[in-house]
Amino acid sequence: MTFAERASSITVWVVATAAVVFLLTPLVVTVIASFGSSSVFTLPPAGWSTRWFERLPTTQGLLASVTASIQIAAYSTLISLVLGTLCAIALVRGQFRGREAIATLLVSPLMVPGLVIGVAMLQAFREYGLRDVWASLLFAHVVITLPYVVRTVLAALSLFDFTLIDAARTLGCSYPGALRKVLVPALSPAFLTSGMFAFLASMDNYPISIFFTDAWTKTLPIQMLQYVEERPDPTIAAISTGLILLALIALVISDRLVGLRRLADF
Amino acid sequence: MIPPEKLKASQIGLLAVPAVAYLVIFYVLPLTWLLAHSFAGRSGFTFDSYARFFADPFNWRVIGNTLRIASLVTLVCLVVGYPVAVALAQAHGIAQVVLLASIILPLSIGVIVKAFAWQIVLRRDGVVSQALMALGIWDEPQRLLFTETGLVLGAANVFLPFMILPIYSVVKLIDARLSEAAATLGATPAYRFLRITLPLTLPGIVTGVTFVFSLAVSMFVIPSLLIGDRFQTLATLTGRAFLMMRDEQLGSTTAVVLLAFAVTVVIASTWLVRRLGSTE
Numbered sequence: 001m002t003f004a005e006r007a008s009s010i011t012v013w014v015v016a017t018a019a020v021v022f023l024l025t026p027l028v029v030t031v032i033a034s035f036g037s038s039s040v041f042t043l044p045p046a047g048w049s050t051r052w053f054e055r056l057p058t059t060q061g062l063l064a065s066v067t068a069s070i071q072i073a074a075y076s077t078l079i080s081l082v083l084g085t086l087c088a089i090a091l092v093r094g095q096f097r098g099r100e101a102i103a104t105l106l107v108s109p110l111m112v113p114g115l116v117i118g119v120a121m122l123q124a125f126r127e128y129g130l131r132d133v134w135a136s137l138l139f140a141h142v143v144i145t146l147p148y149v150v151r152t153v154l155a156a157l158s159l160f161d162f163t164l165i166d167a168a169r170t171l172g173c174s175y176p177g178a179l180r181k182v183l184v185p186a187l188s189p190a191f192l193t194s195g196m197f198a199f200l201a202s203m204d205n206y207p208i209s210i211f212f213t214d215a216w217t218k219t220l221p222i223q224m225l226q227y228v229e230e231r232p233d234p235t236i237a238a239i240s241t242g243l244i245l246l247a248l249i250a251l252v253i254s255d256r257l258v259g260l261r262r263l264a265d266f
Numbered sequence: 267m268i269p270p271e272k273l274k275a276s277q278i279g280l281l282a283v284p285a286v287a288y289l290v291i292f293y294v295l296p297l298t299w300l301l302a303h304s305f306a307g308r309s310g311f312t313f314d315s316y317a318r319f320f321a322d323p324f325n326w327r328v329i330g331n332t333l334r335i336a337s338l339v340t341l342v343c344l345v346v347g348y349p350v351a352v353a354l355a356q357a358h359g360i361a362q363v364v365l366l367a368s369i370i371l372p373l374s375i376g377v378i379v380k381a382f383a384w385q386i387v388l389r390r391d392g393v394v395s396q397a398l399m400a401l402g403i404w405d406e407p408q409r410l411l412f413t414e415t416g417l418v419l420g421a422a423n424v425f426l427p428f429m430i431l432p433i434y435s436v437v438k439l440i441d442a443r444l445s446e447a448a449a450t451l452g453a454t455p456a457y458r459f460l461r462i463t464l465p466l467t468l469p470g471i472v473t474g475v476t477f478v479f480s481l482a483v484s485m486f487v488i489p490s491l492l493i494g495d496r497f498q499t500l501a502t503l504t505g506r507a508f509l510m511m512r513d514e515q516l517g518s519t520t521a522v523v524l525l526a527f528a529v530t531v532v533i534a535s536t537w538l539v540r541r542l543g544s545t546e
Binding site: 002004005008011012013015016018019020022023024025026027029030033041083084086087089090091093094095096102105106109111112113114115116117119120121122123124125127139140142143146150196200203204206207210211220221224225228232236237240243244247248250251260261263264 | 278280281282285289292295297299300303346349350354356363364365366367369370372373374375378379380383384385386387389427430434435455456459480486487491501504505508514517518522525532
């Protein structure tokens with residue numbers, strides 16, 4: 001190995017190590033702040049305490065917003081999985097013009113600024129006479145979760161060998177049976193990763209949700225933003241630590257099921 | 267159920283109808299409406315709202331802020347993200363797991379959590395200030411919160427994974443023997459990087475830059491928490507117009523300008539990636 005090669009390899013690893021520290025900084029800081037005893041953040045904290053976690057059950061509006069967020073994320077992921085998978089099958093197996101245009105349309109909400117989608121929906125839903133906050137949030141969230149499903153399932157389907165279904169039929173499977181025993185298992189990693197990303201995208205969504213929430217129905221990010229603006233104490237850090245823990249669990253589970261490397265596929 | 271043998275390819279295409287219909291109602295029509303709204307005057311079609319918008323020097327500053335911050339964030343992410351993508355492609359075992367986890371875990375944490383953490387980190391008595399003091403770079407504690415540097419740092423942190431992953435996805439496909447072959451033939455490392463690695467990774471770079479730029483140009487919660495109201499971007503101005511000022515005409519106009527920037531970037535990058543793909 002020449003000197004220049006060694007130097008470039010060292011640079012790569014120094015930057016990578018620094019990047020790991022940089023990427024994890026906000027998470028580590030949040031966790032530390034949530035266990036600090038003082039209501040003013042100091043690093044390292046003056047003392048340790050779990051009182052911010054003990055407060056969570058009685059924090060105004062927290063439970064309601066968590067429930068709303070989970071429900072909306074779950075329903076929108078489910079609807080997206082159904083609509084997205086059907087559409088992906090049509091795009092891979094169907095023969096009609098404009099398939100590429102449809103694929104672009106379905107993935108485009110990822111590229112259009114969320115805020116722009118939000119204001120557009122706000123005005124349109126008003127024209128439709130749609131006043132219900134919960135329904136508006138659900139309809140909006142399906143639009144932003146659909147791209148994750150379409151993108152991943154489309155990629156998985158284009159690698160799937162459809163003659164396997166014919167083979168299963170020849171061996172005596174009924175058509176629905178062949179779909180269930182051959183196609184569904186082949187697609188399950190795609191369902192899992194896209195479902196997870198879709199769920200998280202809905203849980204985190206802020207720029208669209210903010211136009212549809214009211215005093216009674218808030219999603220978690222909107223509720224948290226209100227806490228940050230109104231009383232920035234470590235209660236927010238405690239909520240965040242809970243979310244980090246959940247993300248960590250989801251990560252470990254999906255690593256076991258499909259492998260971390262597959263999650264990194266873009 | 268219809269016997270599958272009778273399902274023609276054209277009928278399979280019907281499976282796309284629900285998703286497409288859904289998007290037309292809840293996405294395409296609203297965006298069309300927004301566009302129409304911004305061109306609507308008392309007597310029909312008009313450019314009035316745009317004429318007014320672009321006549322105001324304040325709005326030019328807003329556009330300048332938006333593009334400057336988005337470019338800086340993209341640049342930081344590229345400079346940091348490229349080496350990380352290379353490291354990730356080379357890594358094995360525990361190093362790979364650590365790298366992957368520290369890229370994917372932050373991706374699954376909400377932006378408000380991270381922006382809130384950066385508020386703590388960037389304060390006058392925050393970690394960055396303490397570290398730079400300890401290193402002797404700063405003589406006295408300073409705050410980075412509510413500065414552009416702080417905003418770029420926080421935003422780059424949030425968007426970095428969107429740069430690393432697309433670059434990684436092309437770096438990992440490069441045949442290491444190419445570089446070895448070039449080395450055998452006497453190519454210097456710099457030459458090998460510029461003539462082999464860089465051109466092969468260019469599509470990944472373009473995708474990453476597109477992702478990060480379009481996210482950074484439209485970020486809304488990060489600036490409002492890390493720099494505050496006196497620094498406006500197109501996105502924060504759009505949000506304010508709708509949520510606080512109740513000036514939907516202004517909001518629609520800024521939203522369309524923002525949309526125009528985002529669409530331009532995406533179209534340009536799609537074209538670039540195609541061109542890069544066809545020259546190989």
